[in-house]
Amino acid sequence: MAGITLHSLRLSFGQTRAVDGVDLQVPPGAFFALLGPSGCGKTSLLRLIAGLERPGSGSISIGAREVAGPGRFVEPGARGLGMVFQSYALWPHMTVAQNVAFGLNRLSAADRAARITEALQTVGLDGAAARRPHELSGGQRQRVALARSLASRPSLILLDEPLANLDAHLRQSMLAEFRRIHQSLGTTFVFVTHDQNEAMAIAGLVGVMDRGRMAQVAPPQELFDRPATPMVARFVGEGRTLPVTVTALAQGRATLRLGDHSVTLPGIAQPGPAWLCLRQRDLALSTTSAGLGAQVIDLRFERGDYILSVLPDAPDLTEPLEVRSPTPAAPGARVRLTLRSGWVMPRAGGAAETAPDCEPARPLERAQG
Template sequence: MNDRQNDLRVQGLAKSYGREAPVLRGLDLTVPGGALAAVLGPSGCGKTTLLRVVAGFLRADAGTVALGGRTLVGPGVQLPPERRRVGIVPQEGALFPHLSVARNVAFGLAGTDRGERRRRTEEMLDLVGLAGYGDRMPHELSGGQQQRVALARALAPRPGLVLLDEPFNALDSALRAGIRADVRAALRATGATALLVTHDQQEALSTADLVAVVRQGRIAQCATPQELYRRPADPWVAGFVGDAVLLPGTVGDGGATATTPLGTVALAAPADGGRTGTLVLRPEQLRLTDADAGEAVRATVTDVCFYGHDAKVTVTVEGLDAPVDVRVAGPLPVGPGEQTGIRVTGEATLHP
């Protein structure tokens, strides 16, 4: 996958708007060539500002942006957007309503031979599953089809980097998964590096090769989706990316386990004995058992939310101030008000 000609490197990026507090505070991010990285974070954290600085629509106060070793932003350097080899897929497609699908896709190919322009347009429409749609107008397309055209338009000039600004927001939830898979496949087919800005955790985890979580203008953690979910950098990241169970714990002798209100829990990394901190687990690591089972901790069911493919069972446990959520697959063994046992499986991360 890695094409070093398209590596994206952002270092020390800072940006403020007037006298307001800085939006970007020395942000660092590296995306290997050919990878799709999702930039995930709460509203106001700096995701869109990062995208606009990389695109060239905003001027950074400090820091550098380089694509394939070529500086786009830096001291004395501010390449205009049209010279950056960066394609953009905005929210809701933003197609030119007065141009046909083919002319929308060919918009960025000005200056190329007419025959080559036609061939490249057809190639891109075929890549996004819209072969034969060139003569249609944007208003004749569904929302998902418009997003595919926007992607084809962004890819047509062979950019080194594609920026996707929450491109699936306007789509029905039933369409999103299919469109996301198609977009991912098209990006991989062209080898372009991509940056997807989103606030949707599931979208980031299921679509991207890397997920960068932004908190207050900096990257809190950047890792593969599996690493981010299993070993979050801190409890905030854990709670933002998926559901988290936070437990107080004390590390036992040897540092391999910790004692918690849910019993003894194995640690993902060894720690100093006697150390206290917060343990992070995921709801699917908890199992409901018989209330009188030997190794189980007794709990009381307070709520059950049934989702079809699974259910969330909320319980209270002596020694814990907050209730605990347990994700259960299959038939529900308990209901509100009943007693149950809880057993922990797998490893937890410890955060002092």
């Protein structure tokens, strides 16, 4: 097992700063997910850890060993890690066993055969050694790529969007397989994805990136319940961020004004302008005349309930909220909302942050030997 330490790490492609001063510590043996929208820098950060890119500045340590820093750069093959690409990168003319053996040429024939058997057994493909990649399903090819990484017995496994090419059913089964393998081996895993459900389901620790920076690193439940920034609040769990004014803060609870409604909720924002993060679970239709007034602007039927899109009666609120209801309400109808929970965070001023739409161009992947 090897942990990862990044200090003030930066990488630019021309005028685009893909990684912008990232500091990060991943404990040994962790299953760490790197999450964010396209263009946030997560794949660039993974490639820096792998040694497929050289940092412009900063340092990278794997375990106690610095592998990149001022005047120092350790090539990918000497970093003691395995990597699984989104494309699998399997040799089509080789058998499964030959693909898994790629990079084990320094071992004796007997040791190489033992490693192949061990790796294929670990991923549940011990009966497929003689088959070729075109004879396998997408999930099986993914397992071969993982077995190849495991065969070298690395202290660190990097997975770059490994489930992106699989259908929904296969993604779920491979998530369970990754969890099983991680638990059995204890190897440190770093899993890059843009899918929050994948990250939250598989990882014990999640880092959310935003425009090249690490916005927050926390366990999944903390990211969901206590986001550190508006971007994290919106990206994780499809939260809505509303501008509010905090009137008091005491013992981790903020009293705020939302329109003509006053409420006290968990939060960290000092008195003054703030953001309120709300999700469907935080709202309910009021059964009395109390609560925040709102107008229904749309509805849909989903999983046995009606989902109402409502616009609260509050200044500067132009983004609708969603609330679940057992009965429909026609667009234009007036309702009142009860805020059951939520999370209040600081607002520095200005609009909520946005993320770029696409990732900067980068060199093609190069295979590790």
